[in-house]
Amino acid sequence: MDIDELMKRLFELYPEGYTNGSRDPFFVLISTVMSHRTRDEVTYPTAVKLFETFSTPEEMAEADVEEIETLIRDVGFYRVKAGRIKVISRILLEEYEGRVPDDMESLLKFPGVGRKTANCVLAHAFFQDALAVDTHVYRLSNRMGLVRTKSPEETEIELKKVFPRRYWKHINLLLVKLGQNICRPISPRCEICTLNDICPKILR
Template identity: 45%
Template sequence: MTPSISSKISPCDDQPCRVKVLTEMYTVIKGTELLLEVIQPNSLSEIHFGEYDPERKKNAFKTLIATILSARSKDETTIKVVDGLWNKYSTPEEIAYAPLENLEKLVYSSGTYHQKAIRIKETSKIIHENFHNQVPDTLEELVKLPGVGRKVANCVLNISFNKDVIPVDTHVHRISNRVGWVKTNNPEKTEKGLEKLFPQSSWKMINYTLVSFGKKICKPINPLCSECPINKKCLKLIKIPRKSKKALK
């Protein structure tokens, strides 16, 4: 039975300690090439937080479309899909007026291709017609676009506009609860909780660090606790995904 947070005292209950833990996580996984880093114009093998490349702003549209297409798709697959799409259409205007069937073929391998094709087409049209081909740089405007929720919007704000935000995906949500930083049941509550727990200067590195950490060490099932640098600072509140319980019996 998974213990509740209230039954344990967190071994890391102050801000300096949490920042240290985050830094220890980052040290182990730095250099991991995630989707939104690989597609940048000047992709780095190692992220240097605090150093912002202005070219990333010019790449905001590609970052936005890639993030929409990445839903329920592996990074490797999404990278290939985005490369194929950009070889044919690479501007808001081009995608907005491309035949839907062409877009469906190009994004087919990313899954739910019909829905994704519609979303990137509608989003591109709005950006072309309402924003003069420039991706908006506010959460309020981004979340109005088809297929764009808080996570997608915050990814674009983080990567392309260098804003202090915390994109929360399944890895960030899972690890934040597993370690014992938050006790939340949805990503938005996790985002708000992390904003209170970490100084704003650390927000930009949270998503990259926890996503990479979740892929390499703190996996959903059978996390590699013996290899984890924060083993003694983690409450290990491990919940087995519902669909996997039978397989583990």
């Protein structure tokens, strides 16, 4: 598959590229932690509601965990995530002067933060050449024959070999949107897909 042609078509379909709401690093970090096992259409408005009440690490750290739970009740595992939000906020204040770090090693020290979340923060908040792999990216990149992998971690490594660095930070949101709207897990809408003449459709 011609990678430049693939990206050209995805950018035409989703011209906003890697932008997805707020670019504030703290919002991106907390909302991505909230997004685990939760649909995007639920995560973003819930994160906005949370930040309308508590918008800084100081406010989050001082908030009652029960109030955070109430505000984020719509996301999956909200009790666990509420506790993590408080811990993350406290760590930011105690170790990073309230600022979200912009390196992978530091981000991975926070509870509930794995490589996908860290890469989302680096790409969407700090505009670094980071490649975040979630279930959509893992599924679509294998379905389209871009890689043959068995885990998100392996997929990240292999996709970095396939895509030039300039595309890395765009891949997550572009493929997520494609996976949600067209290349769905069941009954993909291949007939209307902008990639239907270059995709091998290996799982059809």
